[in-house]
Amino acid sequence: MIINSKNMTHRMLNEKIRSGVRNGDRKIILKNINGQRYIASGLKSEVNIKINGTAGNDLGSFMSGPKITVYGNAQDCIANTMNAGKIVIHGSVGDVLGYGMRGGKVFVRDDAGYRVGIHMKSYKEMIPIIVIGGSVGDFFAEYMAGGIIILLGLDDTKEIVGDFIGTGMHGGTVYIRGNINKNRLGREVDSVEFDDNDKKIVNEYLTEFCRDFNLNQKNLVNQKFTKFKALNSRPYGTIYAY
């Protein structure tokens, strides 16, 4: 199904997408998307959605299952509390990417803004994954409680990450390419050894990332990554008098 989204409100657009899904459409192409918000919000389906244009705020929020590819940039709060599925963005995204994400994957070819992957969670087989090809802003992985974020910083001319990495983090893993100055870190995280198992994990997602964006993975093989974990699963446990 092809939907020409020109002059369409988010409500009309989502109604069309949902009715397409109800009618058994497995592939939906959205044309002329120009900042419409909430695309595929709360959608429970394995549908494949291709978006041409700039996707608006809350793309894929709460969704469970769809595979969304954006040929363009996306705005704020992408993958908000996403449960399952995949979002691939051929461009950059705004702030608060993957807030409270619970599962599925988000791949961003270029940059992301502040507060990427905050409150990400995981339980057993539910492990959300974010891979970002470019750089990110401050408060990266703040309050992170689970999942994996891989930050590649492929544009060497830019600062790869902002300040306060992993403030309040109490679970999950962050991999950043290269070395990171300690003064960038929040108080609750530190770098730990990047071992062979980590290498396997990173390579697995890198292969998928490179395939999705048609990048040459050879340039990334054997690059050095730094792994970050929370120092303590209970960062604020000691500040109270019981």
Next chain:
Amino acid sequence: MKTLTFPDFVINRDNEKCIQCEVCVRQCAFDAHTLDKETNKVETDIKKCVGCLRCATMCPTGALCVSEYSQKIRKNCNWNEKQLKELYKQAETGGVLLTGMGTDKDYKIIWDHILLDAAQVTNPSIDPLREPMELRTYLGSKPSKIDFRFDISDLKLKNLQKGILKTKLPPQLKIETPILFSAMSYGAISLNVCRALAQAAEECGIYYNTGEGGLHKDLYKYSKNTIVQVASGRFGVNPDYFEAAAAVEIKIGQGAKPGIGGHLPGEKVTEEISQTRMIPSGTDALSPAPHHDIYSIEDLSQLIYSLKEATEYKKPISVKVAAVHNIAAIASGIVRAGADIVAIDGIRGGTGAAPTRIRDNVGIPIELAIASVDSRLREEGIRNRASIIAAGGFRNSGDVVKAITLGADAVYIGTAALVAMGCHLCQKCYTGKCNWGIATQDPYLVKRLNPDIAARRLINLIKAWSHEIKEIMGGMGINAIESLRGNRLRLRGFDLHDNELKILDIKPAGESL
């Protein structure tokens, strides 16, 4: 470090009545009672007593009596015993004081200074035992006008009177009585307590609120009577969670800790809680204030509409905030942001864990908040666009009637519901050791609360309050809760100062119309 603090309670054991059965030993999770293996006698350490009265209640021979510790510090109105104990504790631990339940500070309770009217001679009262009395109401956004048509092809008078509604109404929550169970999360309270609340809500035709801790699979079947919460920690939020609910509430704040996020102490994050919330077990479940995607009314609107899209506009979206100084303007913003319900929690609202200083000092009483919000929304001509649920220390049906008469659509009760199930307000919810099996995840303690019996107690409470509300309404000559709402002429203030009367917009007692 030797503690300088002294006990809160003393436990008197009548040795003539005590049969050394060890019930008290098993009942106390705080270890106030222990069995001395050498002497084979039950020993009591009053320093550990939290005053929950579990042992005294369960003692088969009535041998135990818990009372206040009688040795007092030198009398001092400024530096009283509570202040000293808190100072000692902080000097000994260096910690932020943590507490549970609503504030116990001696603030003026305005409900007790508001008097209700009754009909005498000039307008008749109604006997609710023999005449119909309508407590049913609907929560949600109401259109500013409705269009309807009559089916003139059917000339039977009965059908003509019915009319057919043409306006598509926004989604509504139907409640049989204007009382709902306030948000209490699975994690803060046990699954059995959640079950009891859900069962009671179902039987009473009202709603319970999951709080922000997600929803256990066992409770999905109560979806028709469930309000689910979305807070900054986003625990357990997914499309199934929305499907298992009649409405979704965005939690911005709560009365016991305005400006402070949710905080479930690691002691209560067991394996099952860790699964529901998807966080490591033993960690503190943090729901910080603020939501890091909400920095303005516009951002709130974005989350409201994100949830509306996710629920296909079929479910009302509520926004819960703490009653703070600027509450009228805040509520106006929330309504304009698209919320169908505004829930406001006053300073006496309860909690499973809050910093004592925040709980006892931040926010405003719910009485003033209801009045100022209702007035403001009416002045702005947007009162119909959202219902108001008031929360924060409703103790009895009299408080409920006064709240509705001030302008609320319904109330949330939390503490009163917990007390109905056995809570004795010891304020130790944050320890996870609740001897009454309510605010705990310890399997040994959890099984003390039978969900069926607890549900029965809740149903009884709602039934009793509903009867009382009908009695009060009947006395006023009012036969529908809708006619009571915002009917402030039927209230009088007693022993309130001018500013309070002005904000409440009620006349002083003794002043006629």
